[in-house]
Amino acid sequence: MARWTPATLEADRWETPTARTLVLSVPGWTGHRPGQHVDVRLRAEDGYTAERSYSIASASAPDRLELTVQLDPDGEVSPYLVGDFAVGDRVEVRGPLGGWFVWDTTAPDPVVLIGGGSGIVPLMAMVRERHRTGSRALFRLLYSLRTPEDRYYRTELGPAADPGVDVFVAYTRTAPPGSARGPERLSVADLNTHGFPAEFAPVCFVCGPTGFVETAADGLLALGHAPDRIRTERYGAGGRR
Amino acid sequence: MNLITRGFHGRRGGDPTRIPPGQYETHDFPVLTVGPTPRVDTDTWTFTITTETGARHTWTWEQLLALPQESPHTDIHCVTRWSKLDTDWTGVSLDTLLEDVETTAEYALAHSHGGYTTDLPLQDLTDGQAWIAHTFDGHPLDPEHGGPARLLVPHLYFWKSAKWISGLTLLDEDEPGFWEQAGYHDYGDPWREQRYRGD
Ligand SMILES: Cc1cc2nc3c(=O)[nH]c(=O)nc-3n(C[C@H](O)[C@H](O)[C@H](O)COP(=O)(O)OP(=O)(O)OC[C@H]3O[C@@H](n4cnc5c(N)ncnc54)[C@H](O)[C@@H]3O)c2cc1C
Secondary structure (H helix, E strand, C coil), X not given: CCCCEEEXXXXXXXXXXXXXXXXXXCCCCCCCCCXXXXXXXXXXXXXXXXXXXXXXXXXXXXXXXXXXEECCCCCCCHHHHHHHCCCCCEEEEEEEECCCCCCCCCCXXXXXXXXXHHHHHHHHHHHHHHHHHCCCCCEEEEEEECCHHHCCCCCCCCCCCCCCEEEEEEECCCCCCCCCCXXXXXXXXXXXXXXXXXXXCCEEEEEECHHHHHHHHHHHHHCCCCHHHEEEEECXXXXXX | CCCCCCCCCCCCCCCCCCCCCCCEECCCCCCCCCCCCCCCCCCCCEEEEECCXXXXXXXXXXXXXXXXXXXXXXXXXXXXXXXXXXXXXXXXXXXXHHCCCCCCCCEEEEEECCCCEEEEEHHHCCCCCCEEEEEECCEECCHHHCCCCEEECCCCCHHHCCCCEEEEEEECCCCCCHHHHCCECCCCCHHHCCCECCC
């Protein structure tokens, strides 16, 4: 698990003008559990290295994984991965890492997924793994993002993509024309309406910027969800990602 | 193997004597927690050291604040790769808390309100290396950063500095905590990059 392995960029997809999915070929990769992440290491010609963590976006597969990286224009690593990293270029990865923010594909319990911005990435992996394994667990996904242009995975998380996965999108800055819900932050009322009731004891996964995760997790507690049913992953300090 | 990432130049500048390998400096204060933030009331807060023989030593919030206070100035390193330099804390040294505790234990398991645990060698908690901290940068420690009080063990990765600390159990044998069972390293030295089990 702790070994660094070469990963070659095989293909890419733009999710938004500032977010890019990297399809990496990783010979020897034996798969992962949905929700886990990898560490990515980049090394410059002179030996200088930088490392960052990225959630795995794809379902488990041998020799291959996908990441989705959001550009932080002031950052060190994401501008390279989004802008300069070209097909055929290599980085090193190690993983899969993280044993707690993981959905158990054999569990029948309903699942509430709450993602803010790029926090959707590991949740997408859970939705994909649900498909791959044929799980019948009911999913409800609440996806918070600023504007319709920031939306990742449009087709896969589009309207009626899967009857077992309800998708609710909360736009916080600009809502699409004609939408009933104005632009506003994900509220406790949204969690109540679009999640599962606490009596169903769903397992809840919350991922995104720290402030978003704090608010959503507090909202779930207020609605009576047990703390040990709420699993969180916080990406950073700012509300920027 | 030294694989080069073509076209990556990076942004140098961190002080390599203070930023451990694989870390980068942040001026924010990110949060690593795996669940919701517990809200712990200082009216009912207690901190308990339980020895290997079962003897218990408990302090209330007032008793903690009445003990001699220290103000460590230190760098902290989170396993999610950020390091924060020159942080200021106030709290009570574990040396003070362990003064009247009879023990020959070698390990400690730190317990948090909310149920998390993490294990450390007892010798990493003594000799001015660890505190129960309640103040950060002159302000009461925020709940999301572990307030009202957290363990502060700055020479190890920061998950060892258990947030919302409720007690220490002293043990003869090491017992992996919540984080360590989830795949993190048993010791967690940032200078040796002991992030995950097997590093
Ligand atoms: C478990 C985990 C999973 C993650 N998964 C994803 C994912 O799926 N997708 C994704 O996009 N991200 C993910 N992240 C976040 C990712 O690891 C990086 O933090 C992110 O890509 C930004 O890295 P960067 O190098 O571009 O920015 P950094 O260089 O780390 O900078 C981040 C911010 O800090 C500020 N900053 C940097 N240096 C300084 C300085 N010297 N002074 C002041 N400010 C400074 C910058 O303004 C910038 O906005 C994940 C993080 C974790 C912990």
